[in-house]
Structure formats: structure tokens, C-alpha cells
Amino acid sequence: MAGNTQILGIQGLQAKFLELRQDMTIKTARRMVASAGSVLRTEARAIAQSHGLKKSGALLRNIAIKRERRAPAGTEQYNLGVRHGRDLGNGKKVIKYLEVGKSGRVVTRRQNDPFYWKFLEFNTKYRNATPFIQTALENKSEQAVTAMQDRLDKDLAKYK
Template sequence: MTTIFEGLGDLRKAMADHKREIQTKTVRRMVASGGAVLRKESKTIARKLGLEKTGSLIRNIAIKRERKTPPGVTQYNLGVRHGRDLGKRHTKFLALSKSGRVVTKRVNDPFYWRFHEFGTKYIQANEFIQQSLKNKRTEAIAAMSAKLKQEIDKANRTVK
């Protein structure tokens, strides 16, 4: 049985019938599915712009759930993992900076992604993240809607 929603009232009613844990998981999965559409488009645009010199920038385009949000809000950020966010999978090494300090650097760290996205005095902006939102906004919303219907149908089957 497929669920059909006529508006926000129907959606609120369907969500109110389920436990808080199921609501949270459903909303997170729904928002992540929309983010996945945008992530895929960002990678495609970055390849078209020729930003694939080492592949590091494109491999590290990711969505990440924001943990510190107000109650009732689910937020995912689309961006490029860099620096400390790369985690343990990237090799760290010590280097000497121009000022003589010892600094930690990471192999294949795409720290330069914001130069391409936002531009600098010398580099023209090649927006790949913002452009993906412009290109795939409706597809992301459709993916979120489809995921929501799928999750509510799944929850209804487990309750009965």
C-alpha cells in the first residue's frame, strides 16, 4: 500500500503516529538522500571543470550531518573534507613553515577547494557546489519525497 500526501497536514499526521526514534531516522535518511543527489552532481561538475588533477578534491566531496542543530531541525552540509576532517585515512607528516614553525600537513589534502569554489584575487571562481544546487534542486526535493514515502511505508508495515 502506497501512502499519498495531500499536504503538510497529512505528513504531520503520518509522522505523529510513529515513535520519536523512527521519526528521527526517517528525516535523516530523507535529507541525506537529497544530499546524495547534490553530491553526485557536484562531482560531475568538478570533473567537467577540470578539477581532477590528483582526484583528491573529487574523492572528498561529501555530505556531513550537522550535530549541533536546534530540536526538530536536521541539517546536512555539502562540502569538501579537508584538513583534520580527513581523519586517520590520510597520512600526516611534519613540515617546516616559512616562519620556522613545525606544522602538520596531510598527503592529498584538498585544502584548495575553496579557492576554486569562491575564487580569489588571482583565481576565477569555478562554482561546483553552488552550481549543483542550482542544477539539481528539483531532483533533490523529489529524491527526498520518494525516500520519505518509502520510509513511512516501511514503518507502517512494521507497525501492523
Template sequence: MAKRETVKIEGLAELGKALRELPERVARNGLRVSVYAGAKVVRDEARARAPKAQQSLGPNQPPPGTLKRSVIMKHIPELSSLTRQTFFVTVRHGKKYRKQGKKGNLSQDAWYWRFVEFGTRKMAARPFLRPALEAKRREAAQAMKERLQQRVAQEAKKFSTRP
């Protein structure tokens, strides 16, 4: 099973208090869009670092670039609350590469991503997710901070213009 990396930003007690004072919808949505901005930074870096095959690997094999296209971020509402929002940056990996559906489209899932990230007995690891997080940790935190400041200012402006 893949180890999950977590980014935890300390010193946000004041932010939590301020969010609780805002209307619930505003606080939740403001925090969600700011965490989205940070997750996007990490996702984009992981896509840039994901290896790409130089040529087609043959019939019934994923085309070059499938791994890059499969790097996604996903909001997890079950793990989120008013003062906490959770996004995963991961790889879409559910199905092996095969024809599916009525039109016979090929799946875009990179089911083999773990072999690339962690290696196997016969293949050295070529990590791309973990290094992306390490490289962009500060930039992601800064993106979250900037986006939250924008959103709070935007919402404050709405409330100050009301009669």
C-alpha cells in the same frame, strides 16, 4: 567565510503532523534517511563538477582528484530534531596537504577549495558547489519525497503486521 546555501521545502505542515503521530524513533529516522537521499544527489553532482588537475602538481602537493574525493555530506545532529534534519554538503578542508600520522600518510583534505569555488585576485572562480545545488535542487527534493514515502510505507507495514 563561505555562504551557506539552503534548500527549504514548503508545504510540509501535514508531514510534520504525521511525523509527530509516528513513534519518535520512526519519525526521526525516516526523515533523516529521506534528507540523506536528497543530500546525496547534491553531493554526487558537486563531485562530478569539481575540477581535477590533469597531472601531478609536484611534491607535497595534493594529487589530482583530491578535491573530488573531499566533497562530503555530513549530518548535523545539533541542528536536527524530530521534524527537521540537517545535512551539509561541503568539502573536507581542515589540514593543509602534508604528511601526518605515524605512517606518514598524506592528508586528503582539500584546504584550497575556497580558492577554486570563489576565486582569488589572481585566479578566476570555478564554482562547483553552488551550481551543483542549483542544478539538482528539484531532483534532490524528489529523491527525498520518494525515500520518505518508501520509509513510511515500510514502517506502516511493520505496524499493520503486529498482533
């Protein structure tokens, strides 16, 4: 969603990160990135609500961070996005129902599915974009790095 965004100011974290015990580096890295992601998620929800994108609340409830399981070796990666379609459940039971689509076929729909989030985030032929995820990254990148720093300091004090 954000493309190849580079966040600067992380060099200072690297030296402190090397002070951790070897068995705690993966856990701490995941906690650090998740804390930064939660800052961005909160901002994305606030921006989406300020744009008036809350009709049913499904879009705001489904803005989430998710750990990338197939991240390159030596990195931790979380994705910020909107759960929709098959990924909507996240362990919860999702109410599905059958409906006749525009072409006359029977299709499966999910209750409170914010499938339309891409139309809001990106331009379409009929509508200009009202981005909330990209704007959250632009607005809160420094606070995300600060949240990573705070999480690292907390883990250093606990596991050193």
C-alpha cells in the same frame, strides 16, 4: 556555502510526514535529508570533474555530506562540503608528514588534503571562481526534493 538558500516545494511532504509513527520521525527525517544530500554530492562531484578539477582526485573523493549534530531542535541538517585539514580522516588513518613552510617553520601536512577547494569555489584576488557546490544546488534542487519524497514514500510503506 550556499548562504540562506530556500528550497520550495516541500509543503506537500509535510502532510505525508505527519502520517509516520512518532518513534520513526527522526530516523526518517535523517534518511530523507541524507538522500537529498547524496543527490547534490553526486552532482557536485560531476561538476568538479567537468571543470577539470581532478589532478590527484583528492578533491573529488573528499566532497561529502555530514550531519550537523547541533542543529536547532525539530530540524535535521546536513552540510555539503569538502573534507580538509583535521576533518580529512573521517575515521580513516591519514598519513601526516612534517615539512618546512615558506616562513621557515616546521608544519604538519596531510597527504591528499584538498585545502585549496575554497580557492576554486570562491573568488580570490588572482583567480575567478569555478563553483561546483553552489552550481550543484542550483541544478539539482528539484531532484533533491524528489529524492526526499521517494525516501518518505519508502519509509511510509515500511513503517506505517
